[in-house]
Amino acid sequence: MKILFLLLCASIATRTFAGKVDTILVHSPAMNKDIKCVVISPGREVASGTHWPVIYLLHGHSGNYAQWIQTAPQLAQEATTFGILFVCPDGGYDSWYFDSPIDPSVRYETFITKELIPYIDQHYPTRADNTHRAITGLSMGGHGALYLAIRHHDLFGAAGATSGGVDFRPFPDNWGIKKDLGTYNDHPANWDSNTVVHAAEGLHNGELAIIFDCGLNDFFLAVNRALHQELQEKKVDHDYTERPGGHNGAYWKNSIDYQVLFFRKYFGIN
Numbered sequence: 001m002k003i004l005f006l007l008l009c010a011s012i013a014t015r016t017f018a019g020k021v022d023t024i025l026v027h028s029p030a031m032n033k034d035i036k037c038v039v040i041s042p043g044r045e046v047a048s049g050t051h052w053p054v055i056y057l058l059h060g061h062s063g064n065y066a067q068w069i070q071t072a073p074q075l076a077q078e079a080t081t082f083g084i085l086f087v088c089p090d091g092g093y094d095s096w097y098f099d100s101p102i103d104p105s106v107r108y109e110t111f112i113t114k115e116l117i118p119y120i121d122q123h124y125p126t127r128a129d130n131t132h133r134a135i136t137g138l139s140m141g142g143h144g145a146l147y148l149a150i151r152h153h154d155l156f157g158a159a160g161a162t163s164g165g166v167d168f169r170p171f172p173d174n175w176g177i178k179k180d181l182g183t184y185n186d187h188p189a190n191w192d193s194n195t196v197v198h199a200a201e202g203l204h205n206g207e208l209a210i211i212f213d214c215g216l217n218d219f220f221l222a223v224n225r226a227l228h229q230e231l232q233e234k235k236v237d238h239d240y241t242e243r244p245g246g247h248n249g250a251y252w253k254n255s256i257d258y259q260v261l262f263f264r265k266y267f268g269i270n
Contacts, residue, residue, distance in 0.1 A: 097144025
């Protein structure tokens with residue numbers, strides 16, 4: 001009986017619970033609208049004084065705030081297991097997460113860096129500094145994550161991308177980009193200045209912990225290789241991986257676990 005009791009106690013002690021998944025509204029004064037966000041918090045009672053590191057997850061073109069939890073439902077378990085808060089904001093159908101120089105209604109860089117982060121830090125028990133805040137994303141969101149983190153490494157200490165559109169200039173007629181930047185032929189400076197590869201020109205080693213990857217059958221493979229080469233030439237430390245796969249949910253579901261591991265190590269979480 002004593003052995004059975006000890007086994008039961010061990011089972012209770014090691015049991016983990018899926019994280020709590022909530023959809024919230026965060027108002028953006030910059031865009032004068034409420035924006036939906038999925039917040040995945042650890043599904044366990046919070047001890048007094050507990051504060052969580054945060055990983056922001058940005059969705060891809062034509063996706064929305066729910067894309068990440070639908071694509072990678074294991075994030076709910078990882079939130080509890082590792083004590084991490086995941087925040088998945090809606091970035092619009094095709095915003096690419098910058099502030100448009102021609103459309104004042106598109107201000108997603110301002111929303112995430114000046115409105116969303118303060119809101120999350122005020123309403124959740126976060127560790128509100130850049131050494132405990134990371135950002136990553138898929139496709140359009142991969143561009144957004146690296147673009148924002150490089151430009152705001154005072155806010156983010158680590159950043160990543162999976163299948164990221166880190167240089168969209170080779171695709172001047174795709175994904176609604178010219179709607180917010182103008183056509184590439186007429187406004188090349190707008191396109192150049194809003195790419196990750198351009199932002200990376202001013203990045204110095206040690207300013208940001210970086211991880212990104214791309215599938216061997218992905219149409220963004222060439223631009224990811226070019227970013228990897230640029231960072232190597234600048235001697236900026238980073239993790240870059242190519243693995244079998246394409247531009248799809250199966251690839252992103254697998255990839256995100258490696259990125260969460262990278263961020264856990266950065267946060268100092270075993």
